[in-house]
Amino acid sequence: MRLISLSLAWVAGIYIGSHVSLPLYAFIAAFALPLIVALLWHKRQAFLWGGLCLIVLFSGIGCYQWMVSEPTLQSFNDQGIVKIRGEVDRDPEFEGTTSRLRLSAQEIQIDSRWKKVSGKVLIYTRVFPSYSQGDLLKVTGELQTPPKLDEFDYRAHLAQQGIYSVMYYPEIKSMGRGWLFCLRNRLADSLDSALPEPQGSLAQALLLGIRSHIPDSLRDDFRSSGTAHLIAISGLHVAILGGIVLSSAAWVFGRQRPTYILIAFGIILLYVLLTGMRPPAFRAAIMFSLFLTALWLGRPQSALPSLALAAAIMVGISPLVLWDVSFQLSFVAVTGLILLFPTFQRWGRKVMAGEKGALTSVANPIVDSFAVTLAAVIATLPLIAYYFGYVSLVALPATFLALLALPGAILLGLLTALLGLFTPALSWVTGWVDWLFLSYIIKVVEGFGALPFAKYEVAISGAAVWAYYGILVAILSRKRLGIAMSKSIAWVQERLGRLPQFTYRVPKRWVLILLLIATALVWLAVIATPDKQLEVSFLDIGQGDAILMA
Numbered sequence: 061m062r063l064i065s066l067s068l069a070w071v072a073g074i075y076i077g078s079h080v081s082l083p084l085y086a087f088i089a090a091f092a093l094p095l096i097v098a099l100l101w102h103k104r105q106a107f108l109w110g111g112l113c114l115i116v117l118f119s120g121i122g123c124y125q126w127m128v129s130e131p132t133l134q135s136f137n138d139q140g141i142v143k144i145r146g147e148v149d150r151d152p153e154f155e156g157t158t159s160r161l162r163l164s165a166q167e168i169q170i171d172s173r174w175k176k177v178s179g180k181v182l183i184y185t186r187v188f189p190s191y192s193q194g195d196l197l198k199v200t201g202e203l204q205t206p207p208k209l210d211e212f213d214y215r216a217h218l219a220q221q222g223i224y225s226v227m228y229y230p231e232i233k234s235m236g237r238g239w240l241f242c243l244r245n246r247l248a249d250s251l252d253s254a255l256p257e258p259q260g261s262l263a264q265a266l267l268l269g270i271r272s273h274i275p276d277s278l279r280d281d282f283r284s285s286g287t288a289h290l291i292a293i294s295g296l297h298v299a300i301l302g303g304i305v306l307s308s309a310a311w312v313f314g315r316q317r318p319t320y321i322l323i324a325f326g327i328i329l330l331y332v333l334l335t336g337m338r339p340p341a342f343r344a345a346i347m348f349s350l351f352l353t354a355l356w357l358g359r360p361q362s363a364l365p366s367l368a369l370a371a372a373i374m375v376g377i378s379p380l381v382l383w384d385v386s387f388q389l390s391f392v393a394v395t396g397l398i399l400l401f402p403t404f405q406r407w408g409r410k411v412m413a414g415e416k417g418a419l420t421s422v423a424n425p426i427v428d429s430f431a432v433t434l435a436a437v438i439a440t441l442p443l444i445a446y447y448f449g450y451v452s453l454v455a456l457p458a459t460f461l462a463l464l465a466l467p468g469a470i471l472l473g474l475l476t477a478l479l480g481l482f483t484p485a486l487s488w489v490t491g492w493v494d495w496l497f498l499s500y501i502i503k504v505v506e507g508f509g510a511l512p513f514a515k516y517e518v519a520i521s522g523a524a525v526w527a528y529y530g531i532l533v534a535i536l537s538r539k540r541l542g543i544a545m546s547k548s549i550a551w552v553q554e555r556l557g558r559l560p561q562f563t564y565r566v567p568k569r570w571v572l573i574l575l576l577i578a579t580a581l582v583w584l585a586v587i588a589t590p591d592k593q594l595e596v597s598f599l600d601i602g603q604g605d606a607i608l609m610a
Contacts (some may be wrong), residue, residue: 067368070112073120074379081125121227124379133165133291137205143169144181145235150197151272159187163197178380181225182206182218185232193269194241201230222384235448242335244268250475250480254491259498263289263473266466269335278502280541281509286437287456287462290501299346301556302328303397303436304467306352307428321356325349334474343381344390346370351398364398367391389440396439397432399536404431433460442520442528450517458508461502469497 136142148167153160161183168177183199191197203225218224236590250272251263261273271279271291282288306325309320350366371391374381381387408427437456445451452458472494480487508514540584 062434063365064182064368065113066116067372069116070120070372071375073117073122074375074382075120076117077121077124078379078382083564084097085590094306098319105565120376122501123376131166133177133181133203134205134225136224137203138166141200141202143200144177145174145196145198145277146181146191148191149180151193151270152191153272154187157187159184159185159190161191161197162221162568163199179225180223181227182223183231183232184226184228187307191232191233191234192241194244196235198235199227199230200231200233201227203227213385216256223382239534240482244270244482247334250477250484250487251491252486254476255495255498258502259495262291262498262502263469263476263494266470267331267334267473267477269341272354273287278505281505283450283509284452284511285458285505285508285517286452286515287458287505287508289440290462290466298328298332298341298348301331301470302348302352303401303413303432304429304463307366307432308467311426320448321352325352330474339431339514343374343387344394346374347390347394348397350396364395367398367422385443388443392443394435396435400435400438404434405574429463430460433463438532442525445518445520446522450515452515454511458504461504461549465497465500469501472497 068482083277095589133144144163144165145167148163150162163181163183165177165179165181167174170176181199181203204227206218206224206226208215218226219415230233248264248268252260253261255263257273258275259261260280261270262278264270264451265274267294279288279291284292292440304326306320306324309323313323328345328348332341335341347367347370350370374387394436405428408431434456437459441451472490476487476490480492
């Protein structure tokens with residue numbers, strides 16, 4: 061709990077630092093006061109840890125003010141032509157003859173000098189020449205503030221993705237691409253040649269995170285059925301896939317550490333590499349690795365403090381990541397696996413085992429898969445509703461049924477893509493088998509997506525999200541809350557019992573002085589209060605008259 065408290069204090073400081081700006085003397089006082097309190101009452105651990113949390117809190121405020129000091133792209137909006145260097149952070153989206161690129165800026169040219177800059181810009185350009193994730197580009201054009209449309213707040217929609225600037229048809233110059241993204245594109249070509257559509261596009265999305273080629277109708281079915289996270293390389297996707305791989309490896313190789321844990325870790329690491337080391341997948345892989353480490357040590361309950369520390373370190377390295385939707389989904393999804401998965405797994409096995417406690421080995425991975433899905437869906441439900449504005453009523457059964465074929469689809473897709481680099485003929489054979497798994501997923505998604513009650517549009521506030529997680533935390537920690545409340549009530553009763561003795565020991569002259577001061581203040585307030593009659597005052601303001609009526 062101490063590590064969690066310090067991590068939360070740090071993250072809270074980062075958040076507060078984004079809203080307030082404190083001078084130097086305020087930081088000196090903020091550090092000195094808790095330090096003095098902690099030194100004077102060092103024997104009381106509550107004061108010691110309280111002072112330490114305050115120091116960490118103000119350190120987070122200072123970290124934000126120090127780290128987020130470089131200029132942002134939005135400060136150059138609507139100021140003419142600029143030159144920017146950056147990296148395409150995800151694959152483009154196509155609409156007719158237009159391609160939309162998300163460029164993560166790294167440098168901007170100011171007075172013939174290149175300076176560091178942060179922020180993302182959405183670039184509208186032509187389909188050809190085509191660009192993909194990982195391309196390093198130099199663009200020349202005018203940064204503009206996203207417009208507010210009549211029926212749709214496009215500016216707010218982009219702001220949720222961390223984009224505050226757009227650029228229309230700039231001059232683009234390619235500056236190269238990393239080897240990892242070159243390999244990723246070659247694997248995508250292998251899948252494209254070995255699989256028909258839409259199975260080929262789905263395989264690229266599941267294995268490599270390339271969603272730009274998925275047909276619009278199928279993409280809408282993924283959204284309606286609540287399974288869009290299966291084709292979006294996000295924390296939720298990595299958490300669910302990692303949980304499925306972990307339970308499957310435990311079923312095949314047994315639960316003797318560390319074999320099944322190392323297999324799960326290796327597959328997740330390989331998967332993140334194939335997706336191009338995208339920040340959402342990389343962050344989720346780090347968080348999931350902490351969960352695996354806790355399992356390896358035989359202390360799964362220690363995964364939550366480690367997760368909190370990892371989140372605090374990530375926020376400290378890049379404070380703006382705190383507002384990244386993928387970061388929030390990654391943290392919440394892995395937290396759901398840590399807190400909810402064991403309970404749901406235990407309930408499921410108890411139901412399957414019955415009174416005799418005999419649970420077949422075939423049922424184990426099914427129960428675990430359902431528990432992973434349920435934990436991730438419950439943990440991320442309010443965030444999905446808040447950011448994306450819809451709730452799918454069929455997300456749980458659709459995700460569970462699709463997950464039955466997801467590991468096979470990804471593993472066979474990987475084998476097909478690798479064989480396509482060397483022996484295309486063999487890749488067609490494995491592609492036929494992978495086609496069965498991919499077709500099953502498509503049928504499940506289309507079937508649930510076609511239901512009239514599959515998706516409902518909702519609009520919830522941030523307070524509702526906090527209330528949801530507050531209730532969930534209260535349910536999970538009801539035993540500890542009961543103990544804490546009973547101790548708090550006992551403490552209050554004890555202090556109230558001492559109140560008569562305390563008041564009796566107070567010197568009578570101090571009571572008399574306080575009463576006289578209170579009486580004087582009351583009479584001053586009464587005398588200063590105006591009567592109920594109308595008062596009209598004429599004020600001379602120079603070039604006219606003003607009348608004050610009270």
